[in-house]
Amino acid sequence: MNENLKIAIKASLEAGEAIMKVYDTAFDVEIKDDKSPLTEADKRANDIINSHLKPTNIPIISEENKQTYYSVRKNWDTCWVVDPVDGTKEFIKRNGEFTVNIALVSNQKPILGVIYVPATKVLYLADVSLQQAYKVELTSHDTDYDIIIEKAQQLTNEPVNQKLIRVVGSRSHMSQETLDFMEGLKNGGSEVEIVSKGSSLKFCLVAEGKADVYPRFAPTMEWDTAAGQAICNAIGIEVISKETDKPLLYNKENLLNPWFLVSK
Template identity: 75%
Template sequence: MSTTGIKLNSNLRTAIEASLKAGEVIMHVYDTEFDVELKDDKSPLTEADKRANDVINSFLIPTEIPIISEENKQTDYSIRKDWKHCWVVDPVDGTKEFIKRNGEFTVNIALIKDGKPELGVIYVPATKILYYADVATQKAYKAELSSHLTPMHDILERSKVLQPKPDHEQTVEVVGSRSHMSQETLDYVEGLKKAGKSVDIVSKGSSLKFCLVAEGSADVYPRFAPTMEWDTAAGQAICNAVGIEVISKETDQPLLYNKHNLLNPWFLVSK
């Protein structure tokens, strides 16, 4: 279902514009020989992460809403705890996928209010596919673009409403890795089989795992391994806007953001 009557929140518009411009600079690096650094936590960093972060900051700083980004120096919690709103950003989610050049990396931008996702944008620069959502209106969209420079009216023209799968099907499509799933994930899959379900494993990199569930290409995404807030905030916004929950395995409540510790607990994405 395509729709041209979309009314965009101004912050969502800004996040979309930032993600597309970031996608453009990311692909400039992707199409060249690039160096890979290792950060203190041994995670990889490329010139694309840094350039995309600078671009996104240039769009978000004028909103006067504080920013939590993987590539920014983190503000101390004694200050952050008083933030009612904040942006949560991953300039290149799936840097390992970027380095492998498999195209499954994304730009993640979310707006958080009182610890909960309010808006979310996930852009896939390699395929020029854009996902965006406004949780308040309970609407999420997908647009396949022809260019990183696609004007906003064309984006809206190309946007289609996301719809999750109906939940009465016998086969459960589980988002995970075909090659190396954690024991906890294997146990989860085994539990589904014992409940009489057939299970298919659907594999994707980065925050695209959330998009698979939101758009009806999978049923459930169990994440029983470490993630950070910037890995999940935009995906949670997109899922929440279509009635999909992202539930902490520690609290049995939705994941929260701008926490003292920006590390997420394990979680389950499902209806």
């Protein structure tokens, strides 16, 4: 397996263990300048991930790092894209639907991806060049690499049942654009079912075949999506920008993503 993917896996598991130690305490919540929440778990996980990734000498874009100016970043042909705790709001709610996201991007495209779900010890990993993605159910954050490979179940891109299309969305607050999208599916003769998850687990639902399409018509940042896109792309599922009608790109001047659609 790719050495950088091994490093990302180890970093995600160690970060996940640190996150759960905070999860089980009465933690404080700070509000950042962009109004998003921050906890001790975000900080600890970020430090751990940085400690693993820095020795690769590949630059890092992380939600919790100070962002490098684009005048420097534009010269990076390869970089890590990291969200130490994706779904901090889910973490604060203690519903378990938060993840560690680590992706390696080359020429603005994700080539490796790891998503770890600390609360359930479920790991997703992908190597886009090999067109392979896997799901692994662990019993410990401290699991040997050989055991991870032994337990890994390969994900496959199953065909969509056009009669029933499962759409990833919020059950409680759906945007008008998403409602319009679903209405279009219904007008095309499909029955629509809504499936809901927090964080980058939305990508995993589609990759696992538990959902068929994920319309995201709301703001996200590159670190929210890079690992999920790698996992989807590795099994032939596209993540298409609604702005360009082409795959989402990374290490852009503006790290804010356009709206996008994940579909088979």
